Amino acid sequence: MPQPMESVACNLCGSVDLRPAYSQPDELFHPEEWFTVVECKSCGLGFVNPRPIREGMNRYYPSEFYQTFVETDHSQRYAEEAAYLADIVDSPRALLDVGCANGDFPRYMRDKGWLVEGVEIGVSARGIDDFPVYRCELTQLESGEKRYDAITAWAVFEHVHDPMAYFKKVGQLLKGGGRFVFLVTDFQSLPSRNLFREDLPRHLYFFTEDTVRGYLETAGLHLAKVDRHNRIFSMRPVNWLRYYFYRKCLGRDLNWHDLPETPRDYFKRVGNSGLTAKIAYVATHPFALLDRLLLPFFELLAPRSLTGGIVTYVATKQND
Numbered sequence: 088m089p090q091p092m093e094s095v096a097c098n099l100c101g102s103v104d105l106r107p108a109y110s111q112p113d114e115l116f117h118p119e120e121w122f123t124v125v126e127c128k129s130c131g132l133g134f135v136n137p138r139p140i141r142e143g144m145n146r147y148y149p150s151e152f153y154q155t156f157v158e159t160d161h162s163q164r165y166a167e168e169a170a171y172l173a174d175i176v177d178s179p180r181a182l183l184d185v186g187c188a189n190g191d192f193p194r195y196m197r198d199k200g201w202l203v204e205g206v207e208i209g210v211s212a213r214g215i216d217d218f219p220v221y222r223c224e225l226t227q228l229e230s231g232e233k234r235y236d237a238i239t240a241w242a243v244f245e246h247v248h249d250p251m252a253y254f255k256k257v258g259q260l261l262k263g264g265g266r267f268v269f270l271v272t273d274f275q276s277l278p279s280r281n282l283f284r285e286d287l288p289r290h291l292y293f294f295t296e297d298t299v300r301g302y303l304e305t306a307g308l309h310l311a312k313v314d315r316h317n318r319i320f321s322m323r324p325v326n327w328l329r330y331y332f333y334r335k336c337l338g339r340d341l342n343w344h345d346l347p348e349t350p351r352d353y354f355k356r357v358g359n360s361g362l363t364a365k366i367a368y369v370a371t372h373p374f375a376l377l378d379r380l381l382l383p384f385f386e387l388l389a390p391r392s393l394t395g396g397i398v399t400y401v402a403t404k405q406n407d
């Protein structure tokens with residue numbers, strides 16, 4: 088059963104002056120349910136509105152959601168993430184990883200000498216018994232004596248119902264001089280805003296560099312670095328050529344139904360993914376093939392702010 092929905096004001100500035108950006112279904116699990124992303128006219132924050140209430144989100148996170156994560160080797164990714172903390176050498180060093188999933192990133196950091204803890208509300212953290220994990224929302228942690236040298240959140244803040252409370256809690260839990268490193272998608276990029284690459288309604292918030300600055304300021308944090316690259320997660324501008332074709336020739340943005348059938352959906356529909364099916368896909372979707380073939384050149388030539396759908400932010404807390 089679809090869950091009760093709620094309409095919300097802008098989480099950053101409180102405005103209710105919003106404009107629709109785009110609509111799309113829950114592609115992964117409930118293709119019959121559609122969601123609309125709106126943009127705050129006042130500060131530029133993007134968010135799903137109306138949205139399922141927090142208590143109704145389990146429906147959108149079935150166990151299959153966590154399965155693909157477990158089956159993949161992420162060691163290269165953890166090395167990229169760890170590089171953001173490599174210059175913190177004081178001992179002991181305490182790390183809190185928000186949204187730690189099955190705990191592999193905290194373990195990777197523990198092997199580098201960190202004291203690690205995690206926060207995870209999903210079922211993926213069920214088996215962790217070798218370091219402390221808080222099985223609740225970050226906002227439910229006590230802000231008493233406990234302080235961390237670093238807090239990380241890899242692709243987490245776009246999933247939460249109240250990012251403002253999360254940013255503020257990070258500000259309270261960090262030591263003076265501590266570091267907050269987090270990765271989110273970029274609402275100003277082509278893949279996030281125009282190419283339907285966001286995972287709705289699991290992604291609820293879509294940040295820009297300006298809105299991140301606004302959040303960090305409110306939380307008493309200072310933005311130190313902005314990195315755009317695909318080495319940790321990627322969200323490539325697939326269908327970019329189609330987008331420009333529609334803009335230039337038809338004078339409008341793409342909508343969901345303008346997207347070509349993906350190879351995955353095509354193979355599923357024809358019940359075959361062998362060489363013949365692959366040739367048939369290419370023959371029947373020449374424009375999609377051209378789009379993919381030219382994608383590396385587009386990524387090379389267009390500005391990163393447009394093509395790079397993923398941003399890693401590094402923020403610091405002033406010394407106490």
Ligand SMILES: [Zn+2]
Pocket residue numbers: 097098099100101102127128129130131132
């Ligand atoms: Zn706003």
